[in-house]
Amino acid sequence: MEAKKNVDNSHSTNMSKSQIAELEKVQSLSRIIYNQFKEHKAAVIGAYTILFFLTVALTAPLIASFMGVDAETQNVFNRYKPPFTYASASVDKRETEVRLFIQNNPEKAAQVQTELIHEEFVSSADPEDAIYEWSRFDKRKALAAIKYLNIDSSTKSDLRKIANKFETFHLFGTDELGRDVLMRLVYGTRISMGVGILVAVFSALIGLIVGALAGYYGGLIDAILMRITDALLSLPLMPVLIVMAAIDLQKVPILNQLLSSGSESTLKLILILCVFSWMPVSRLVRGSILTLREREFILASKTLGATDFTIITRHMFPNVIAPLLVSVTLGVGESILFEAALSFLGLGIQPPTPSWGNMLFNAQELIYQAPFLAILPGLLILFVTISFNYVGDGLQDAIDPKTIKR
Numbered sequence: 449m450e451a452k453k454n455v456d457n458s459h460s461t462n463m464s465k466s467q468i469a470e471l472e473k474v475q476s477l478s479r480i481i482y483n484q485f486k487e488h489k490a491a492v493i494g495a496y497t498i499l500f501f502l503t504v505a506l507t508a509p510l511i512a513s514f515m516g517v518d519a520e521t522q523n524v525f526n527r528y529k530p531p532f533t534y535a536s537a538s539v540d541k542r543e544t545e546v547r548l549f550i551q552n553n554p555e556k557a558a559q560v561q562t563e564l565i566h567e568e569f570v571s572s573a574d575p576e577d578a579i580y581e582w583s584r585f586d587k588r589k590a591l592a593a594i595k596y597l598n599i600d601s602s603t604k605s606d607l608r609k610i611a612n613k614f615e616t617f618h619l620f621g622t623d624e625l626g627r628d629v630l631m632r633l634v635y636g637t638r639i640s641m642g643v644g645i646l647v648a649v650f651s652a653l654i655g656l657i658v659g660a661l662a663g664y665y666g667g668l669i670d671a672i673l674m675r676i677t678d679a680l681l682s683l684p685l686m687p688v689l690i691v692m693a694a695i696d697l698q699k700v701p702i703l704n705q706l707l708s709s710g711s712e713s714t715l716k717l718i719l720i721l722c723v724f725s726w727m728p729v730s731r732l733v734r735g736s737i738l739t740l741r742e743r744e745f746i747l748a749s750k751t752l753g754a755t756d757f758t759i760i761t762r763h764m765f766p767n768v769i770a771p772l773l774v775s776v777t778l779g780v781g782e783s784i785l786f787e788a789a790l791s792f793l794g795l796g797i798q799p800p801t802p803s804w805g806n807m808l809f810n811a812q813e814l815i816y817q818a819p820f821l822a823i824l825p826g827l828l829i830l831f832v833t834i835s836f837n838y839v840g841d842g843l844q845d846a847i848d849p850k851t852i853k854r
Contacts (some may be wrong), residue, residue, distance in 0.1 A: 484846035491842020494835035501832055505638040512631055517616050519635045520800060523626030528818045531621045531629075537614050542583040545610045550579070556603045563597040587615035623821055624810060632802040633824060639714065639803040641832070643787045647721040648779035652772055654722065655729025660760050660768075662730070663737025674734070677727045685724060689786065692720045693795035713798040717790065721783055729775050736768040770847040774840050781836035788829050804829050 486492060504511070512518055526535035550557040560582075561575040570581040582590060590611040594604050620629040662673040693716070740746060741764075749759050784804075790796035791805025792812075799806055804825040811821035 481846045485842050488838075488842035488845055490838040491845075494838035494842070497831060497835040498839065501637055501641055501828075504634055505641050508631075508634045508638055511634050515617075515619075515628075515631065516612055517618070517628040517631055519627065519631035519802060521627065523622065526622055526626045527624055528814070528821075529618055529622040529626075530818075531619060531820060533621060534615055534617055535622060535626070536586070537616070539584065542610075542614060543580060545613055546579055546583045549606060549610060553603075553606065556599070556606070559599055560597065560603060560607065563599055564593070566598075567593075567596055569593045569596075583610075583614075585614075587611055590614060620824060621818070621820055623807075623818075624814065629821065629824065632807060633804070633828065636802040636804045636807060636825065637828070639797055639801060640784055640787060640805070640829070643714065643718055643721070643797075643803075644780040644784035644832075644836075646718055647725055647783040647787075648776045650718075650722045651725040651779060651783075652729050652776045654726035655731075655775075656733050656765070656768070656772060658726065659730035659733025660737055660764065663734040664741055664756065664760055664764070670734075673730070677730050680724065681727045683724075686786075686789065688724060689720060689790060690793065690795060692724075693717065693790050713796065714801065717787060717796050721786055725779065725783065729772065729779070732771055732775055733768050736771060737764055740764050740767055774844045774847065777836055777840035777843055781833040781840075784829065784833055784836075 523535055523538060523541070525538050529535055557579060558575065561578040564570045564578040564582055565573060565575065570578045572578050572581050582593065585593065591608065594607045594611065597604070597607075616628070618628050618630065620633065623629055623632065658673050658677070662670040662677075746759060746763060749763055754763075787796055787803065788805035788808065791803050792809045794806075794809055797803040797806050799810070807825040808822055811818070811825075815822050
């Protein structure tokens, strides 16, 4: 009997260990989706590419400070510079910087002028002309002269900041107005990515509300909302966007206050794209809601007295997040393409605000003279759009219950 008990105890112990081993293999749904997404190599590369561009967009001022150039600074004497070149600032630009230094720091400026004459760095004996003659030096000579001046460190620091503006390095060259192409691309990333993401998010929200109402209530509400959706879907999108972009929305009483700021063209483009981008999302959500409203847990919620708002927001919305997320991801790339197309036609983001689309528009007549002005923004649009599409494909494969490996 004792031996039989030992066998039974050993068997129960073995069973518990095997059960523990099986439990350790169980993964959460988020972990399963994450592992599935990692198997899609192109989607992972696309996700890292998107993360890189988002980082660039958020840190644009820091990049400008580090590079020592500004996206709006013009230098018409150094237009169409090829990549990896240096450009010297004009005499007017240098004298303007010096004049501001004299106005803001008259005592420091007088000391600098005296030292320049005393150390014989300038040929002029007139103190008023000494610092202006120093401003005509090249960058290296101007910085070298600062080291030997008998002035305090704060004054030397101010002079170095001025001398650093005498010559700038342009990694991707300069455009038709002598502006740095790299910084234009960096700030254009903020506009193009921002427009794409905002349009996709707001379109998803509109489509989510319209699709949920149509699918849940059905009947007359469904018929009206879906006929409006079908009517908008039947319109040729690009011609309609061109016509809408050409309309002056400031004359509309409700919108004139919203669009009166300096970002009028950006807000106008976001508004137009949102109005004509929510229809596919609404049809997707409606189809999901139609399959959900007859499920047992929805009927149980109605039986327990839950309101329509509670049922839609707490029980239905979580079940449509997965396909909605895929639709939003794919919609970002599409919105970026529409923004680029409208800006390329001169109807989107208006200069001097940089975007990849209007940079293409400005470069279309210079394709042979300065091909890099068209190639660079075109490549960025291609990379970002493909990245979002691959991420959407990866999410679709990872979220689809039929492909999940448990």
